[in-house]
Amino acid sequence: MIRYVVVAAISVLLTIAAYFIWFYVHLNQEISPKSSTWGEFGSYVGGVLGPVLSFISLFFLIKSLTLQNQANEALRNEAKEAEKSEQLKAFSAVFFHMIDSQKVLLEKLAIDHRLEDGSIVTKTGAAAIITIENEVKKLRSIGAEDEHIAEYITKIDSTDQIFGILRAFYVTTKMVSEKITDQRGFSTIERTDFFNTLLAFTDFAQLRLIIMGIQFTDSAAARYLRGNGELISVLRDAHLPLDLY
Known part of the structure; x- marks a missing residue:
């Protein structure tokens, strides 16, 4: 799961770096004080990173559901084992009582x-x-x-x-x-x-x-x-x- 967090962080850095290199280094443009320009930058970042982050979010959701199902399965197995243990305990009491009854029959x-x-x-x-x-x-x-x-x-x-x-x-x-x-x-x-x-x-x-x-x-x-x-x-x-x- 950590690797997906790393992928998301790298994607963010690469997206910003690509924008910076293209406009600041390649086109030799200055950092604009205009809010509209920053709005376009936000749209660019959102458009590029949106699908990537959505995919990662979907993966986290599926992973969390899988972990929850595994936890539920573990709880069900524990409940079954507890029930099985109780059944064995009750059965063993009757079982050894039957063996004692056999000993009485032999004595008689x-x-x-x-x-x-x-x-x-x-x-x-x-x-x-x-x-x-x-x-x-x-x-x-x-x-x-x-x-x-x-x-x-x-x-x-x-x-x-x-x-x-x-x-x-x-x-x-x-x-x-x-x-x-x-x-x-x-x-x-x-x-x-x-x-x-x-x-x-x-x-x-x-x-x-x-x-x-x-x-x-x-x-x-x-x-x-x-x-x-x-x-x-x-x-x-x-x-x-x-x-x-």
Whole structure:
């Protein structure tokens, strides 16, 4: 912008210098005391400099409008970032509450397991999940198909505890996918961060049980989780394929 001010100043000086050189030096005329002559001089200066100064004024106007638009855009971006930050803050509170709810479900998990001598013991929490995994391995070792393992899971889950754990994970996953959307200014990177956090804060035994539920059950929750490409990608990166069993 400074260069245009310099151009304007040089234009003024050149215009006056040209007038002076032509009339005072070349034509050898004296400086006139007549007001009419000075009026003609003013008309000359205005006629020559008017278009130049008008152009420079127009440039300054356009430049000022551009700067104003940039300032307005910066304010809009700041407002969007502030809104996004508030959304993340509110979402994170609900998200971590959901993770805490999952921990409660794991603590309440209990199954009855029949020992070889016929006695029944109650396994709880992670111990219950390990027991289920061992039974699934035994079934696999004798050639059991997926449907037989699904029947076993249904049999031991008469009170829908496993389904409850699977559904809680499904609700949290769905919340990430539907709230942290591109339309709201978020990206795959942020959704992936939340999915990684979900895996990190979920007990590993509980996570294996969830994968078992995804692999063998056919509930709406299991179908949704199987079809969530971003979640599946995160699970694979964590070396947790859906055919773990």
